[in-house]
Amino acid sequence: MTRRRGQPSLWFRDDGGGRRPRLTRERIVEAAVELLDSEGVEGFSMRRLAARLRAGTMSLYSYVETREDVLDLALDAVMGEIALEDEDDVDWRAALTxxxxxxxxxMHRHVWITTLIGTRPLIGPASLARSDRFYATLARAGLPPLELNAAVNTLFAYVHGFVAAENVWRSTVTDPEHEAELRRQVRRHVLAHADRYPALAREADMTDGDADGGFRRGLDIILDGIEARLAA
Structure with missing residues (x-):
C-alpha cells in the first residue's frame, strides 16, 4: 500500500496509535528499523515486517495505515539517536560539530537513512526537536534568519552528501588494501597524463583514504565561512 495523493502525513493525523495488546506501534517500529538495517529500503515490505513480528500482514494495519507510515516512523526513531544536550553554555561551533x-x-549505523531523507520531509517529533536545537544554536551565534536558513541547508547537504557517497563506497569496496591499491592506480594514471589533468597531478592527493579527517576538514571549511559571516 502506498500513500494516496492528498493523504496527510502521518505526523498530521491523530489516529490513536496501536490498539491490540499483542502488537504495539513501538514493537513495529523497532522491528522495522531492524529489517531496514539488514535489508535496506529495497528489501523492506510489510510482508517481511509481519514475518519478523510473527504476525499477519493485515494485522499491522491496525497500527499504521501504510508502508510509508512505517518508514516515516522508523526514520524518526533513528533520528532520536542523535543526543539532545543542553548546549547553552557551549561554544556554537563546538556544539554544531x-x-x-x-x-x-x-547514518553509518543505519545506512538506509540517506535513501529515505531524500524522499520525505523530516517532520517527526524527534527530527523536529533536533532541527529546532540546530536552529537555536546558530541563532544564538548571531546569524540573521536568511543566512541561518542558508547555513542549515548547506550543513545538511554536506553531511547527507558526504555520508551517502561514503556508504555507497563502503558497500562496494570493503577491503582496505583493495581501496589503497585503487587509489594508487588512479594516482599513477593521473601522473602519467599530467598534460591532460595538470591541476589534479599537481594538487590532488588521491591516495588519502582518511574519510574521518576529510569529513572534519570539509566541515571546518563550512564553519569557517559561517564564522566569517558572523565577524562581518
Whole structure:
C-alpha cells in the first residue's frame, strides 16, 4: 500500500496509535528499523515486517495505515539517536560539530537513512526537536534568519552528501588494501597524463583514504565561512 495523493502525513493525523495488546506501534517500529538495517529500503515490505513480528500482514494495519507510515516512523526513531544536550553554555561551533559528527555516526549505523531523507520531509517529533536545537544554536551565534536558513541547508547537504557517497563506497569496496591499491592506480594514471589533468597531478592527493579527517576538514571549511559571516 502506498500513500494516496492528498493523504496527510502521518505526523498530521491523530489516529490513536496501536490498539491490540499483542502488537504495539513501538514493537513495529523497532522491528522495522531492524529489517531496514539488514535489508535496506529495497528489501523492506510489510510482508517481511509481519514475518519478523510473527504476525499477519493485515494485522499491522491496525497500527499504521501504510508502508510509508512505517518508514516515516522508523526514520524518526533513528533520528532520536542523535543526543539532545543542553548546549547553552557551549561554544556554537563546538556544539554544531558534535551534533553533526553524531549525525554521521547514526547514518553509518543505519545506512538506509540517506535513501529515505531524500524522499520525505523530516517532520517527526524527534527530527523536529533536533532541527529546532540546530536552529537555536546558530541563532544564538548571531546569524540573521536568511543566512541561518542558508547555513542549515548547506550543513545538511554536506553531511547527507558526504555520508551517502561514503556508504555507497563502503558497500562496494570493503577491503582496505583493495581501496589503497585503487587509489594508487588512479594516482599513477593521473601522473602519467599530467598534460591532460595538470591541476589534479599537481594538487590532488588521491591516495588519502582518511574519510574521518576529510569529513572534519570539509566541515571546518563550512564553519569557517559561517564564522566569517558572523565577524562581518
Amino acid at each position: 558534535r551534533r553533526i559528527e553524531q549525525s554521521r555516526q547514526v
